[in-house]
Amino acid sequence: xxxxxxxxxxxxxxxxxxxxxxxxxxxxxxxxxxxxxxxxxxxxxxxxxxxxxxxxxxxxxxxxxxxxxxxxxxxxxxxxxxxxxxxxxxxxxxxxxxxxxxxxxxxxxxxxxxxxxxxxxxxxxxxxxxxxxxxxxxxxxxxxxxxxxxxxxxxxxxxxxxxxxxxxxxxxxxxxxxxxxxxxxxxxxxxxxxxxxxxxxxxxxxxxxxxxxxxxxxxxxxxxxxxxxxxxxxxxxxx
Amino acid sequence: xxxxxxxxxxxxxxxxxxxxxxxxxxxxxxxxxxxxxxxxxxxxxxxxxxxxxxxxxxxxxxxxxxxxxxxxxxxxxxxxxxxxxxxxxxxxxxxxxxxxxxxxxxxxxxxxxxxxxxxxxxxxxxxxxxxxxxxxxxxxxxxxxxxxxxxxxxxxxxxxxxxxxxxxxxxxxxxxxxxxxxxxxxxxxxxxxxxxxxxxxxxxxxxxxxxxxxxxxxxxxxxxxxxxxxxxxxxxxxx
Numbered sequence: 001x002x003x004x005x006x007x008x009x010x011x012x013x014x015x016x017x018x019x020x021x022x023x024x025x026x027x028x029x030x031x032x033x034x035x036x037x038x039x040x041x042x043x044x045x046x047x048x049x050x051x052x053x054x055x056x057x058x059x060x061x062x063x064x065x066x067x068x069x070x071x072x073x074x075x076x077x078x079x080x081x082x083x084x085x086x087x088x089x090x091x092x093x094x095x096x097x098x099x100x101x102x103x104x105x106x107x108x109x110x111x112x113x114x115x116x117x118x119x120x121x122x123x124x125x126x127x128x129x130x131x132x133x134x135x136x137x138x139x140x141x142x143x144x145x146x147x148x149x150x151x152x153x154x155x156x157x158x159x160x161x162x163x164x165x166x167x168x169x170x171x172x173x174x175x176x177x178x179x180x181x182x183x184x185x186x187x188x189x190x191x192x193x194x195x196x197x198x199x200x201x202x203x204x205x206x207x208x209x210x211x212x213x214x215x216x217x218x219x220x221x222x223x224x225x226x227x228x229x230x231x232x233x234x235x236x237x238x239x
Numbered sequence: 240x241x242x243x244x245x246x247x248x249x250x251x252x253x254x255x256x257x258x259x260x261x262x263x264x265x266x267x268x269x270x271x272x273x274x275x276x277x278x279x280x281x282x283x284x285x286x287x288x289x290x291x292x293x294x295x296x297x298x299x300x301x302x303x304x305x306x307x308x309x310x311x312x313x314x315x316x317x318x319x320x321x322x323x324x325x326x327x328x329x330x331x332x333x334x335x336x337x338x339x340x341x342x343x344x345x346x347x348x349x350x351x352x353x354x355x356x357x358x359x360x361x362x363x364x365x366x367x368x369x370x371x372x373x374x375x376x377x378x379x380x381x382x383x384x385x386x387x388x389x390x391x392x393x394x395x396x397x398x399x400x401x402x403x404x405x406x407x408x409x410x411x412x413x414x415x416x417x418x419x420x421x422x423x424x425x426x427x428x429x430x431x432x433x434x435x436x437x438x439x440x441x442x443x444x445x446x447x448x449x450x451x452x453x454x455x456x457x458x459x460x461x462x463x464x465x466x467x468x469x470x471x472x473x474x475x476x477x478x
Contacts, residue, residue: 113310114322117322
């Protein structure tokens with residue numbers, strides 16, 4: 001299933017007892033339709049407040065049910081802030097996380113003086129001039145395979161911090177500046193920490209060589225700051 | 240001031256004791272800044288749940304204060320769902336309602352199967368085929384001066400129900416159908432009742448000649464139905 005959500009009022013994707021999460025709501029609703037406990041696997045977690053235009057999740061059911069009927073039933077019981085946009089039958093061994101090939105994220109910064117009520121949930125507001133060209137010089141350094149330990153939140157006690165980035169780019173449309181990045185996977189809060197580092201470049205608070213150094217000589221405990229969750233959206237996942 | 244608001248969580252524009260309204264919040268916040276009771280006049284009321292991209296309001300203050308400072312103070316105290324987008328000094332006799340020349344409204348209907356969480360507050364969902372050409376035939380009948388008593392909600396006990404419509408048109412973009420209408424003024428819920436009548440045309444539930452008849456022979460007590468508030472937005476006001 002392809003899932004969209006406005007993450008503002010949720011404690012993130014991952015199921016947590018007693019807290020509103022996307023995976024929690026989906027599991028509860030699918031379980032009710034299926035008539036028994038179900039497991040839903042997402043392509044990956046998104047943090048509290050992060051949005052999705054194209055999160056992908058997979059599950060297994062033995063219950064024979066037409067796909068459009070199941071989709072209607074799911075959306076009929078889910079809050080309006082979570083929507084199953086597409087539903088497809090896949091082969092038994094498909095797994096939304098393990099088979100994910102490429103994930104696309106977007107981070108939005110609004111530069112204008114006043115944030116419209118119609119976008120304020122989806123942007124971080126920073127009404128200060130930014131050197132986009134400098135930020136794109138930094139973004140270009142990200143492509144290829146790197147150890148992103150400097151941009152991890154420290155939660156990865158074990159496991160590799162090496163990831164492959166396929167593309168990373170800042171663009172501007174009016175007063176809205178967007179960072180789009182695609183890669184085979186991301187460490188927890190990595191996109192927001194990379195955005196933060198590149199934002200520091202754009203504000204002249206960090207030199208390009210120092211940003212490059214964070215990539216070339218990864219420092220796991222050098223906790224880089226992170227930008228707020230509201231600006232981040234998981235755009236799509238390729239398989 | 241030009242004001243934007245997401246009307247979802249408000250009981251409309253007009254101040255009402257004990258209920259969250261746009262005028263109420265603005266009056267409260269401006270009064271706190273001004274240090275005394277203030278009056279805020281809007282270009283017109285919007286109903287509960289109706290949004291605005293360009294509501295205009297005027298007020299008077301004797302307190303000398305830089306406009307950008309005042310705007311920052313207002314936005315600093317208002318909820319994020321209400322924003323003062325522009326602030327201008329006007330001549331003493333200016334009045335947001337009395338001087339309004341033309342108001343522009345938009346009504347949005349979403350035709351797709353599933354409403355994205357990112358637009359669900361701003362559209363009415365009706366996943367049924369619509370005859371847009373037929374709806375535009377009806378819309379064309381609206382321009383010029385007419386007695387819109389058939390499209391009033393019955394609240395106008397006194398006063399004229401004659402209004403002049405400058406333009407009215409349906410357009411489509413993907414699965415989103417929008418009705419834009421501009422006129423010198425609108426009766427309460429008139430745009431939603433006109434949208435409803437034209438929607439009935441588009442669904443083949445009403446004949447063009449019957450729609451025309453509602454305009455030609457106004458029937459004040461012939462309460463036409465109204466479409467839900469969520470799809471309606473006050474786009475701008477011309478002076």
